[in-house]
Amino acid sequence: MILGIDTSCDDTSAAVVVDGKSVLSNVVHSQVEIHHAYGGVVPELASREHIKNIMVVVEESFLRAGIGMNDLDGIAVTVGPGLVGALLVGLYYVKGLAYVCDIPVAAVNHLEGHILSIFLEERTPPFPFVALTVSGGHTSIYHVEDYGRYTLMGQTLDDAAGEAFDKVAKISGLGYPGGIAIEKMALDGKNDKIKFPRAYLTKESLDFSFSGLKTAVALYMKKWHDGQAKEGEITLADIAASFQESVVDVLVHKVMIARRKMGVKAVVMAGGVACNKRLRERLSEVAGGEGVEVYYPRPEYCTDNGAMIAAAGYHCLLRGETADMSLDVRSKFPIQELWIDD
Amino acid sequence: MKEESFTCRTSSGEETINLGLRLGSLLNEGDIVALAGDLGSGKTWFTKGVALGLEISSDTVITSPSFSLMNEYQGRCALFHIDVYRLKNVSDFLDAGLDEYLYGNGVTVMEWADRWPEVLPEGSIKVQFVILDERSREITLSGCHPKVLGMLKQIREEAE
Numbered sequence: 001m002i003l004g005i006d007t008s009c010d011d012t013s014a015a016v017v018v019d020g021k022s023v024l025s026n027v028v029h030s031q032v033e034i035h036h037a038y039g040g041v042v043p044e045l046a047s048r049e050h051i052k053n054i055m056v057v058v059e060e061s062f063l064r065a066g067i068g069m070n071d072l073d074g075i076a077v078t079v080g081p082g083l084v085g086a087l088l089v090g091l092y093y094v095k096g097l098a099y100v101c102d103i104p105v106a107a108v109n110h111l112e113g114h115i116l117s118i119f120l121e122e123r124t125p126p127f128p129f130v131a132l133t134v135s136g137g138h139t140s141i142y143h144v145e146d147y148g149r150y151t152l153m154g155q156t157l158d159d160a161a162g163e164a165f166d167k168v169a170k171i172s173g174l175g176y177p178g179g180i181a182i183e184k185m186a187l188d189g190k191n192d193k194i195k196f197p198r199a200y201l202t203k204e205s206l207d208f209s210f211s212g213l214k215t216a217v218a219l220y221m222k223k224w225h226d227g228q229a230k231e232g233e234i235t236l237a238d239i240a241a242s243f244q245e246s247v248v249d250v251l252v253h254k255v256m257i258a259r260r261k262m263g264v265k266a267v268v269m270a271g272g273v274a275c276n277k278r279l280r281e282r283l284s285e286v287a288g289g290e291g292v293e294v295y296y297p298r299p300e301y302c303t304d305n306g307a308m309i310a311a312a313g314y315h316c317l318l319r320g321e322t323a324d325m326s327l328d329v330r331s332k333f334p335i336q337e338l339w340i341d342d
Numbered sequence: 343m344k345e346e347s348f349t350c351r352t353s354s355g356e357e358t359i360n361l362g363l364r365l366g367s368l369l370n371e372g373d374i375v376a377l378a379g380d381l382g383s384g385k386t387w388f389t390k391g392v393a394l395g396l397e398i399s400s401d402t403v404i405t406s407p408s409f410s411l412m413n414e415y416q417g418r419c420a421l422f423h424i425d426v427y428r429l430k431n432v433s434d435f436l437d438a439g440l441d442e443y444l445y446g447n448g449v450t451v452m453e454w455a456d457r458w459p460e461v462l463p464e465g466s467i468k469v470q471f472v473i474l475d476e477r478s479r480e481i482t483l484s485g486c487h488p489k490v491l492g493m494l495k496q497i498r499e500e501a502e
Contacts, residue, residue, distance in 0.1 A: 083411055
């Protein structure tokens, strides 16, 4: 039984997971409601918040799992990549708890957590597979050969897809969180009304670029407000739907190129943007046409959470990778550095 | 001290990167570059140039730190790329420990730095971005510290 803790960005989260797959509890001190109250994209995401939250969140995870700290076999904690101040809160809490309980600690890479979040589900992909992690901070494609063996195939060169959603939502006055606001608004719009750019870069490139799209929408919104863009004919919903379609097109196109290149039959999509229904729909459609299976974790495992960290940590501990008390956080932590040789 | 400035127009992302590179090559540990301008005005592109000027490998991808708040890179000295877009007020900035980078061992580039000018040390180089049209940007570098005036002079001379 493993406790997983993540404090790499805004959320303080803790979860209790058995054998790296059965989730007994998964508690996220989400600050989305706080953001909403201020009506902007403005979290109170200080390290201080993590300090305030962490004991409460861990105790709640024990309570919901119906266990005590003496039932734990190990603790998994995110050591990077992320903000040093935020990561340190999680790490030092874990060091103290592990010392008291005399149990091993696994140092987890946050990105590996996202990739392995799919193993918290009943339906899991066979290795090897291609994974797309897509969130506010990341848009990356990985080739996953096994636990601990990940190769980065492509990534965003500027903005992450989730960031594009949030910034476009802000430009359009649609509120926060931007991903949900745009998805909701897009339901009432036509996604082919405006042809926003698709940044495919070169034909075979697996890298992404969303900053040009963000700028294109900003310029379009300006024209739209000035009444130059056939106002009356084009609605805000059309803009939202057309923008969303542009992001979805590129994500689906590139992950399928990666899939063909590696010749795998399974595609995993994780991270906050993986909750987007239009993206799921399109990916399933395209993958289905090629006889490829698509796997998504449920939304609570898509956003940052402790359960995925526990899942990744479980495999570290199985391999005998335990960290000692000198363990430190890493603001930069490329996933390739995890590579496990035979 | 009197503030001086240098203004130029760029007509592509590449030109914006080039201007960043020219500034970046003049920067050293402890220097702070304060970027301001609308969404999509070229702040992150400019930072890609600063990174090249700091001899950070061109294989290293400089991505937006809007969500992570800070991305760190290593070249001939460290680059701390900060973005305060998501933060609500100065106390968020301080609570996240971001002020420590301003006095850290590296060059700091901060996006949306005009929101709280009071946190910026005196020797900061201000860079203002204005969107002219789809591709063109007007970029103004300014400052009043003698060190900054020296950099502006060099950039101006190179441009002529």
